[in-house]
Amino acid sequence: MFPPAYPSLKEQMMKLVVNGEEIESSGSSLPDLLVQMGASPKRVAVMVNGTVISAAERQAVTLRAGDRIEILTFAAGG
Amino acid sequence: MKPLVLGDLEFQSRLLLGTGKFSSSAVMLEAVKASGAQIVTVALRRFNRERPSDDLLGPLMTLKNITLMPNTSGARDAAEAVKAARLARELCGSRLIKVEIHPNPHHLLPDPIETYEAAKILAADGFIVMPYMPPDPVLAKRLEEAGCASVMPLGSTIGSGNGIAAGGLLDIIINNSNVPVIVDAGLRAPSEAAAAMEAGCAAVLVNSAIAAAGNPSAMAQAFAAAVQAGSAAYEAGLMARSTTAAATSPLTLFLG
Numbered sequence: 112m113f114p115p116a117y118p119s120l121k122e123q124m125m126k127l128v129v130n131g132e133e134i135e136s137s138g139s140s141l142p143d144l145l146v147q148m149g150a151s152p153k154r155v156a157v158m159v160n161g162t163v164i165s166a167a168e169r170q171a172v173t174l175r176a177g178d179r180i181e182i183l184t185f186a187a188g189g
Numbered sequence: 190m191k192p193l194v195l196g197d198l199e200f201q202s203r204l205l206l207g208t209g210k211f212s213s214s215a216v217m218l219e220a221v222k223a224s225g226a227q228i229v230t231v232a233l234r235r236f237n238r239e240r241p242s243d244d245l246l247g248p249l250m251t252l253k254n255i256t257l258m259p260n261t262s263g264a265r266d267a268a269e270a271v272k273a274a275r276l277a278r279e280l281c282g283s284r285l286i287k288v289e290i291h292p293n294p295h296h297l298l299p300d301p302i303e304t305y306e307a308a309k310i311l312a313a314d315g316f317i318v319m320p321y322m323p324p325d326p327v328l329a330k331r332l333e334e335a336g337c338a339s340v341m342p343l344g345s346t347i348g349s350g351n352g353i354a355a356g357g358l359l360d361i362i363i364n365n366s367n368v369p370v371i372v373d374a375g376l377r378a379p380s381e382a383a384a385a386m387e388a389g390c391a392a393v394l395v396n397s398a399i400a401a402a403g404n405p406s407a408m409a410q411a412f413a414a415a416v417q418a419g420s421a422a423y424e425a426g427l428m429a430r431s432t433t434a435a436a437t438s439p440l441t442l443f444l445g
Contacts, residue, residue, distance in 0.1 A: 130235040149238045154246050156233075156276040163275045181235065183276050185246045187217065188232025188262055189207025189347070189374075189396030 207396025267306035312336030345375030379415030386419025
């Protein structure tokens with residue numbers, strides 16, 4: 112008998128708080144989350160748990176359950 | 190006209206435009222073009238997956254010769270404003286930042302203490318800091334000393350159209366400032382923009398007066414002309430005021 116397959120991180124669902132709303136995410140990387148949210152990577156800025164993440168740093172960020180993510184874009188304003 | 194110098198950047202236009210309150214992005218883009226503005230403000234908002242078309246970065250990037258000046262609107266204190274500024278720089282690459290901290294939504298008046306704290310941090314972090322501030326000459330000097338590239342005293346409350354409510358204080362700020370003074374907020378009529386420029390302001394920032402006009406593009410052109418006229422008048426040097434009359438025609442009696 113083979114041991115039961117340990118589910119990879121990618122397959123695990125976890126709860127994240129994105130823009131103030133709790134969501135279930137299957138991916139643990141920031142770029143995956145942006146895809147899930149339908150956000151164009153070059154048109155958004157991202158903050159994880161209060162820290163600003165540059166576009167270059169996104170790939171290296173591993174998201175953990177309960178992380179608070181802010182995805183921001185430009186809107187009209189004076 | 191001399192260029193407007195902000196930090197290490199130079200601009201030919203002395204009319205800065207806000208992008209809020211326009212009836213559509215298309216109307217806003219037309220007004221920006223008509224205004225000749227080279228600096229355009231934007232605000233940060235949470236990405237809305239239901240309305241991705243709210244994103245203004247795409248449409249604004251189609252305009253040539255435009256530098257974005259994100260604002261920190263929505264920040265309630267210096268720490269939030271600093272975060273907003275860093276997010277905005279990440280998003281558009283522009284170092285221009287309008288520090289705007291107005292915790293009270295009723296009057297939207299800037300918090301001078303938090304504005305000063307945020308300005309200090311952001312100037313040290315390499316931003317070209319443009320603080321929206323009350324027309325307070327002492328605060329203006331403190332912000333200049335903190336490394337701000339300009340000071341932006343309000344004419345009157347945001348969106349009120351009450352013009353320049355404290356002209357005397359604005360004059361003191363202008364006379365003491367070593368950085369460009371830009372009137373931000375409250376203007377309604379192009380004549381008010383011209384008056385600000387005649388008084389020695391380096392530029393004006395206009396949003397509601399253009400966005401809420403019957404014809405925003407035409408009003409943008411009117412403001413551009415007024416800013417140019419006011420600036421040219423300042424450069425030409427206004428005559429001194431006198432409390433008595435000074436004849437412009439000879440008063441010699443010659444009819445007997």
